[in-house]
Amino acid sequence: MELIRPLKDEMLAKLARLVKHDSHQGEALEGKPFGEGPAAALAEALEIGREMGFRTVNLDNYCGYIETGAGSDIIGIAAHLDIVPAGEGWETDPFTLTEKDGWVYGRGVSDDKGAVIAALYAMKLLRESGVSLDKRIRLILGCNEESGSLCMKHYNEVEEPLTSGFTPDGNFPGIHGEKGMCAMVLRCSSSKIVSIEGGFVSNAVCNHCVTKLEAESVSPDKLRHALSRTPLTSYSVTEEDNLIVIDAVGTAAHASTPLLGVNAAAYTLSALKEAGFKDDFVDFYLDRIGLACDGAGLGLKISDKYGDLTLNNGIVRMENGVITCTIDIRFPVTYTCEQIKELAAPYLNSDKGTVEILRLNEPLFYPPESPLVRGLYNAYVEVTGDSSIKPMVIGGGTYAKSLPGIIAFGCEFPDADNHIHDANEKLDIEELLEQTAIYTQAILNLMQN
Numbered sequence: 001m002e003l004i005r006p007l008k009d010e011m012l013a014k015l016a017r018l019v020k021h022d023s024h025q026g027e028a029l030e031g032k033p034f035g036e037g038p039a040a041a042l043a044e045a046l047e048i049g050r051e052m053g054f055r056t057v058n059l060d061n062y063c064g065y066i067e068t069g070a071g072s073d074i075i076g077i078a079a080h081l082d083i084v085p086a087g088e089g090w091e092t093d094p095f096t097l098t099e100k101d102g103w104v105y106g107r108g109v110s111d112d113k114g115a116v117i118a119a120l121y122a123m124k125l126l127r128e129s130g131v132s133l134d135k136r137i138r139l140i141l142g143c144n145e146e147s148g149s150l151c152m153k154h155y156n157e158v159e160e161p162l163t164s165g166f167t168p169d170g171n172f173p174g175i176h177g178e179k180g181m182c183a184m185v186l187r188c189s190s191s192k193i194v195s196i197e198g199g200f201v202s203n204a205v206c207n208h209c210v211t212k213l214e215a216e217s218v219s220p221d222k223l224r225h226a227l228s229r230t231p232l233t234s235y236s237v238t239e240e241d242n243l244i245v246i247d248a249v250g251t252a253a254h255a256s257t258p259l260l261g262v263n264a265a266a267y268t269l270s271a272l273k274e275a276g277f278k279d280d281f282v283d284f285y286l287d288r289i290g291l292a293c294d295g296a297g298l299g300l301k302i303s304d305k306y307g308d309l310t311l312n313n314g315i316v317r318m319e320n321g322v323i324t325c326t327i328d329i330r331f332p333v334t335y336t337c338e339q340i341k342e343l344a345a346p347y348l349n350s351d352k353g354t355v356e357i358l359r360l361n362e363p364l365f366y367p368p369e370s371p372l373v374r375g376l377y378n379a380y381v382e383v384t385g386d387s388s389i390k391p392m393v394i395g396g397g398t399y400a401k402s403l404p405g406i407i408a409f410g411c412e413f414p415d416a417d418n419h420i421h422d423a424n425e426k427l428d429i430e431e432l433l434e435q436t437a438i439y440t441q442a443i444l445n446l447m448q449n
């Protein structure tokens with residue numbers, strides 16, 4: 001750390017140069033598959049790499065890399081320069097790095113531009129330390145992490161594979177497993193519901209749902225009573241134009257942690273059933289999706305020692321008399337797509353509706369005792385002295401699923417809340433320096449693996 005601290009100002013100056021580019025995905029242009037912003041951020045990062053004396057390569061503006069060392073093996077660090085849109089609610093300009101009380105603010109500082117700077121300085125410290133770099137260290141800079149990771153698909157097509165490495169786009173002390181994913185859609189055309197509209201994306205819990213029924217089809221008082229017994233944040237039952245309108249507000253949460261949310265559609269439908277509304281769709285929904293978020297209704301209530309399967313319903317829509325519901329499943333890391341298909345098969349069709357599997361993705365899993373996980377974890381413990389928390393398994397997906405040989409490692413510290421994807425995204429400057437120290441040690445450990 002005593003070698004890193006004096007570098008703080010120049011590190012922040014370089015971070016400011018990355019933050020000033022609004023690098024969220026734009027319209028594809030000739031030679032710029034993700035638009036102007038990501039290409040400009042990539043050019044800037046490669047320029048910074050050149051100024052620091054490293055080799056740089058631009059891979060058709062999909063991604064690029066900054067490299068040092070020699071040898072046939074490559075230790076890769078896969079970070080990303082693209083961001084999600086700045087959105088509303090900022091107290092500072094999201095594209096001007098702003099320092100305040102030991103923190104810096106700006107879109108991308110924690111996800112993932114700060115990690116780019118930390119990795120670059122880890123490379124610099126290693127080069128200057130005198131250790132012989134008999135493996136190459138390659139900082140890969142992706143430009144499409146937030147919208148599909150096509151950048152890494154391109155990398156795999158045109159470049160050498162990595163020997164090992166990490167993506168600094170998750171959490172410390174490392175993520176040794178990422179659950180498998182399965183996207184499904186439930187459809188039903190047998191319903192007395194006049195209209196239903198809930199949720200905004202498939203990968204978040206449906207947090208708002210408006211349902212319309214014909215008057216007389218259910219008792220508004222019974223319905224209010226049933227709704228009052230749910231965890232909904234708020235609800236109203238009104239009668240207008242011979243219709244009963246139920247407006248239910250729940251709580252959004254990421255699809256990988258659906259139990260942290262309250263599904264407005266699911267609780268509306270369970271209240272309808274409790275109030276005596278008899279309906280094929282309501283029955284089919286509660287049977288297959290239900291309230292538990294555990295996949296039981298699809299034969300998928302499974303778990304392993306690293307975690308449970310989770311199920312999320314994000315969107316409910318009615319169009320031309322057909323109600324569709326999105327289902328986002330994250331399944332345990334020791335299961336395969338094939339097993340999921342087999343387990344769910346008996347539950348997909350019924351006389352009330354259908355469930356279709358749209359996509360399946362295999363999980364990622366490295367045993368905690370594997371050299372990769374141990375090498376990274378040991379670096380975290382050596383630098384922070386914290387061995388109380390172990391590498392984990394998550395339900396989300398990182399570059400580790402796109403690039404063989406790596407896992408997510410940092411850059412968020414345990415219990416940090418850096419407002420990633422939210423207004424006022426921030427980064428603790430002390431943590432940026434600590435990240436740099438951890439990455440320096442991590443690369444050293446992987447060199448010796």
Ligand SMILES: [Zn+2]
Nearest residue numbers: 111112145169
């Ligand atoms: Zn990210």
